[in-house]
Amino acid sequence: MDFKGSDVWTEKYRPKKFSELVGQEEVVKRVSSLVGSMNIPHLLFAGPAGTGKSTLALIIVRELFGESWRDNHLELNASDERGIDVVRQKVKDFARTKAIGDVPFKVIFLDEADALTREAQQALRRTMENFTSTCRFILSCNYSSKIIDPIQSRCVVFRFKLLEKKDIRKVIDKIIQNEGLTITQDAFDVLYEFSEGDCRRVINLMQATASISPNISIDLVNTIISQAKPSDIKIVLDYALAGDFQNSRQKLLDIMLKESVSGQDVIKSIQKEIWNLPIDNDLKVRLTEKTGEAEFRLVEGSDEFIQLEALIASFVLAGGK
Amino acid sequence: MNFPDNIPWCEKHRALCFADIKGQDLAVDKINIFLKSFPRKRAAILHGPPGVGKTSLAYVIAAEIDAEILELNASDLRNKEKILQIIKPASEQRSLFKRSKIILVDEVDGISVKDRGGLSELLGIVEKTSFPVIITANDIWKPSFNLLRQRCELIQLKDVDYKVILDILKIICTKENCVVSNDVLTSISIKSRGDIRAAINDLQALSKLDEHSFVKEIGERNKEESIFNSLQYVFKNASLDTKMLGIFDNVDMNIDEIFLWVEENIPLEYRKEELAKAFDALSRADMFRGRIYTHQHWRFMVYEYFLLGPGIAASKKFNRAGWTSYKKPSRILKIWLNNQRVAKKKTICQKYAKHVHISTKRAMKDFLVLRIILKNNIIRKELKLNEEEIEYLDKQI
Numbered sequence: 001m002d003f004k005g006s007d008v009w010t011e012k013y014r015p016k017k018f019s020e021l022v023g024q025e026e027v028v029k030r031v032s033s034l035v036g037s038m039n040i041p042h043l044l045f046a047g048p049a050g051t052g053k054s055t056l057a058l059i060i061v062r063e064l065f066g067e068s069w070r071d072n073h074l075e076l077n078a079s080d081e082r083g084i085d086v087v088r089q090k091v092k093d094f095a096r097t098k099a100i101g102d103v104p105f106k107v108i109f110l111d112e113a114d115a116l117t118r119e120a121q122q123a124l125r126r127t128m129e130n131f132t133s134t135c136r137f138i139l140s141c142n143y144s145s146k147i148i149d150p151i152q153s154r155c156v157v158f159r160f161k162l163l164e165k166k167d168i169r170k171v172i173d174k175i176i177q178n179e180g181l182t183i184t185q186d187a188f189d190v191l192y193e194f195s196e197g198d199c200r201r202v203i204n205l206m207q208a209t210a211s212i213s214p215n216i217s218i219d220l221v222n223t224i225i226s227q228a229k230p231s232d233i234k235i236v237l238d239y240a241l242a243g244d245f246q247n248s249r250q251k252l253l254d255i256m257l258k259e260s261v262s263g264q265d266v267i268k269s270i271q272k273e274i275w276n277l278p279i280d281n282d283l284k285v286r287l288t289e290k291t292g293e294a295e296f297r298l299v300e301g302s303d304e305f306i307q308l309e310a311l312i313a314s315f316v317l318a319g320g321k
Numbered sequence: 322m323n324f325p326d327n328i329p330w331c332e333k334h335r336a337l338c339f340a341d342i343k344g345q346d347l348a349v350d351k352i353n354i355f356l357k358s359f360p361r362k363r364a365a366i367l368h369g370p371p372g373v374g375k376t377s378l379a380y381v382i383a384a385e386i387d388a389e390i391l392e393l394n395a396s397d398l399r400n401k402e403k404i405l406q407i408i409k410p411a412s413e414q415r416s417l418f419k420r421s422k423i424i425l426v427d428e429v430d431g432i433s434v435k436d437r438g439g440l441s442e443l444l445g446i447v448e449k450t451s452f453p454v455i456i457t458a459n460d461i462w463k464p465s466f467n468l469l470r471q472r473c474e475l476i477q478l479k480d481v482d483y484k485v486i487l488d489i490l491k492i493i494c495t496k497e498n499c500v501v502s503n504d505v506l507t508s509i510s511i512k513s514r515g516d517i518r519a520a521i522n523d524l525q526a527l528s529k530l531d532e533h534s535f536v537k538e539i540g541e542r543n544k545e546e547s548i549f550n551s552l553q554y555v556f557k558n559a560s561l562d563t564k565m566l567g568i569f570d571n572v573d574m575n576i577d578e579i580f581l582w583v584e585e586n587i588p589l590e591y592r593k594e595e596l597a598k599a600f601d602a603l604s605r606a607d608m609f610r611g612r613i614y615t616h617q618h619w620r621f622m623v624y625e626y627f628l629l630g631p632g633i634a635a636s637k638k639f640n641r642a643g644w645t646s647y648k649k650p651s652r653i654l655k656i657w658l659n660n661q662r663v664a665k666k667k668t669i670c671q672k673y674a675k676h677v678h679i680s681t682k683r684a685m686k687d688f689l690v691l692r693i694i695l696k697n698n699i700i701r702k703e704l705k706l707n708e709e710e711i712e713y714l715d716k717q718i
Binding site for chain 1: 580584588593594596597599600601603604605607608610611612614615616617652655656659663673674676677678679680681682683685686687688689690691693694696697699700703
């Protein structure tokens with residue numbers, strides 16, 4: 001994994017110094033002063049996707065360990081590791097040996113820590129305690145509320161903001177300069193709208209677009225976006241409103257499987273789509289409320305698909321009236 | 322004959338005479354006519370599903386006319402000497418007292434797949450043979466069998482009725498001295514779908530189980546029946562009696578499986594308002610399931626089961642009549658099939674994810690954009706994608 005040579009732009013343009021990270025000035029200020037003392041506590045980074053959590057973690061280990069950062073750093077992704085036992089074993093193996101260099105500890109970056117269940121987090125907390133003398137943990141998550149209190153209280157919590165348009169513009173300008181591209185203002189606006197402040201998404205879309213032409217126009221961006229958009233959830237709703245539950249759920253499962261979209265994503269698209277449906281306003285309001293309820297249940301429940309089916313069933317009912 | 326223990330029962334109890342061939346009277350008649358009129362047609366094809374007794378019938382015929390069976394397989398068909406032996410008017414006028422021969426070419430559909438040439442050799446034999454040829458096949462309607470079909474007498478063996486299989490199993494049980502309840506024998510017979518061999522194999526496997534697993538095995542077989550009954554009760558009855566309260570108590574499935582069965586079948590019974598209500602109950606049941614996982618509060622199971630049974634039953638106001646054929650849950654299978662289909666996508670995403678510090682899940686989600694970026698050969702090399710993965714990517718858009 002050599003960053004220098006990477007042609008994947010999200011890697012190529014990943015900030016390597018504190019000063020290069022955009023949009024998180026407060027966080028960066030405090031973190032860099034912690035790192036300056038060559039001793040950090042456990043850290044918890046909370047914030048939306050594509051706002052710089054992993055990047056900041058990588059910068060920290062580079063600052064701490066310099067050239068030998070790779071040997072002193074373990075990166076794990078909670079949503080990819082099968083169970084807490086695997087995490088624990090990897091942490092154990094990694095923490096067994098002493099850190100190389102001046103810094104007396106190693107750093108473990110556990111990404112998407114909110115993917116761990118509560119029990120797994122309890123186990124993680126024990127692991128963090130056991131290895132505190134040799135290891136520091138940096139955890140990242142989307143919502144800190146999904147991290148159990150005992151872990152939060154052991155960490156210094158940093159909240160990452162959604163990147164503003166001007167921050168994203170900075171990132172894009174750098175790429176444009178470096179790659180010799182042009183981009184029109186309206187093309188940038190569409191890019192930004194579609195990515196919802198997720199910097200990784202913006203860069204990926206840029207690279208996909210630039211692979212067709214270095215002059216990025218709004219038409220080009222729209223073409224790419226239409227290829228990158230998951231299938232329309234609208235057809236699911238159309239079937240439901242027409243009273244055809246079986247086809248509706250069939251279609252929904254197909255879309256979810258083929259495009260690896262999560263239940264949360266589906267709910268989000270449904271919620272947006274409701275306003276475009278040819279139905280009465282009071283029905284729109286009621287269905288939106290139903291959708292909100294479904295989203296709540298989805299978080300609370302254990303089988304996303306059942307919750308979505310229940311939502312579709314209420315669309316069937318609404319359509320019949 | 323003394324058989325050692327390890328002989329499969331389906332071999333050990335093969336039919337020995339016409340009387341042993343059960344449920345194939347028409348086929349038996351036809352093959353007798355074929356033999357009497359030989360050499361009007363020189364070969365007969367016994368065709369039918371597996372395990373209905375094609376090979377057995379051939380052996381029985383041989384025994385009845387006191388002929389010796391000469392079995393041919395794919396490699397024999399290329400063996401000149403063996404073929405000559407068959408075709409050569411084998412010392413033409415053999416004494417009537419000497420044993421005759423029947424050539425058996427077993428499972429010819431197996432031959433044609435592996436060895437296309439074998440088929441033409443077989444045709445040669447069928448034209449010139451001086452002994453009756455009996456060919457067995459599962460499916461003779463493949464185009465490659467056109468010529469063969471024209472030259473042979475076609476004799477179809479039918480699926481065997483489960484009652485016939487039941488009788489066969491009972492006879493075997495008596496011979497083997499093994500006691501199996503009638504219910505179990507019946508369920509084996511039905512499950513075999515006309516395949517005698519499968520039924521006998523099942524019976525033998527069952528007889529080897531110790532008592533505990535024997536009971537469990539029977540339990541497996543009863544499982545579906547009891548979920549059907551429970552679903553029927555929930556979906557058809559509107560009144561909440563004590564039976565409804567414990568409706569899933571005796572279903573030998575874990576609750577996650579029951580969820581899937583209920584979920585699959587709600588739309589078969591309920592429409593509109595009832596449908597919405599039923600799914601609402603199911604969704605609430607699922608919330609309690611989620612809470613059990615996160616809080617380890619097992620008492621919530623009470624509500625989980627309540628919503629799943631009475632909760633769903635109460636979605637309707639009145640009892641309903643009629644019989645519904647409930648379906649097996651299909652979602653898990655679909656997920657599995659899809660995983661097979663997108664296996665390449667997954668390995669690509671794993672490589673990419675590791676490279677750019679994100680989770681595989683996230684990469685899968687972003688795949689629609691990534692596939693465009695991954696058209697770049699330098700990046701493909703950078704990620705060390707293999708040929709299959711590249712092929713998969715090239716098929717995109």
